[in-house]
Amino acid sequence: MPDPGPARQxxxxxxxxxxxRIGVAIGExxxxxxxxLVTIDxxxxxxxxxxxxxxxxxxxxxxxVVGLPSYLNGDEHELTQLCRKFARRLEGxxxxxxxxxxxxxxxxxxxxxxxxTGITGRKQKxxxxxxxxxxxxxxxxxxxxx
Numbered sequence: 647m648p649d650p651g652p653a654r655q656x657x658x659x660x661x662x663x664x665x666x667r668i669g670v671a672i673g674e675x676x677x678x679x680x681x682x683l684v685t686i687d688x689x690x691x692x693x694x695x696x697x698x699x700x701x702x703x704x705x706x707x708x709x710x711v712v713g714l715p716s717y718l719n720g721d722e723h724e725l726t727q728l729c730r731k732f733a734r735r736l737e738g739x740x741x742x743x744x745x746x747x748x749x750x751x752x753x754x755x756x757x758x759x760x761x762x763t764g765i766t767g768r769k770q771k772x773x774x775x776x777x778x779x780x781x782x783x784x785x786x787x788x789x790x791x792x
Contacts, residue, residue, distance in 0.1 A: 655708060657672065657708060658673050658675065658708065658709050659683070659701060659707045660712075660713070660747075660780070660782050661736075662713050662778040663713065663729045664725075664775060665689070667688075668686040668779075669685050669777070669780075670682075670683045670686065670701060670779050671777075671782070671784075672707075673783050673784070675708070675787075678788075680784040680787060682779065683701070684776055685776045695735075695739065698736070702740055708743075709742055709745065710733075711745050711783050711786045712729060712732060712746055712782075713729065713746075714726060714733075715729060715749050745786060747782050747786045749778070749781075
């Protein structure tokens, strides 16, 4: 997957991949601010990629960002390889550059951010993945700025 390199232009979609749900966030290189967009709550790959295709058609992103999970010590686990496969499929299917971004603790940060806004417990579930995607995409923008 390409390194973010110099700042690009245009919209970016960020993904928090999970086996049950995929959180999606959106941002723009000019502002470098990520926003939660939607949670794709599908387990079937054809439905997942149809939903992603609809988002790509609607938002016309210049690039995609996928969170890459690992253990806190940096070691890979089963979901790491599934995320790499998901990123390769996105790149191949939509012919867009895909950047992998370390997502360690993104779900914990998302949960904390939701708690700070008063959203707790089960009320977090429909929002958690897209807010995690927002944190992943924001970390991508922050890395570009530094």
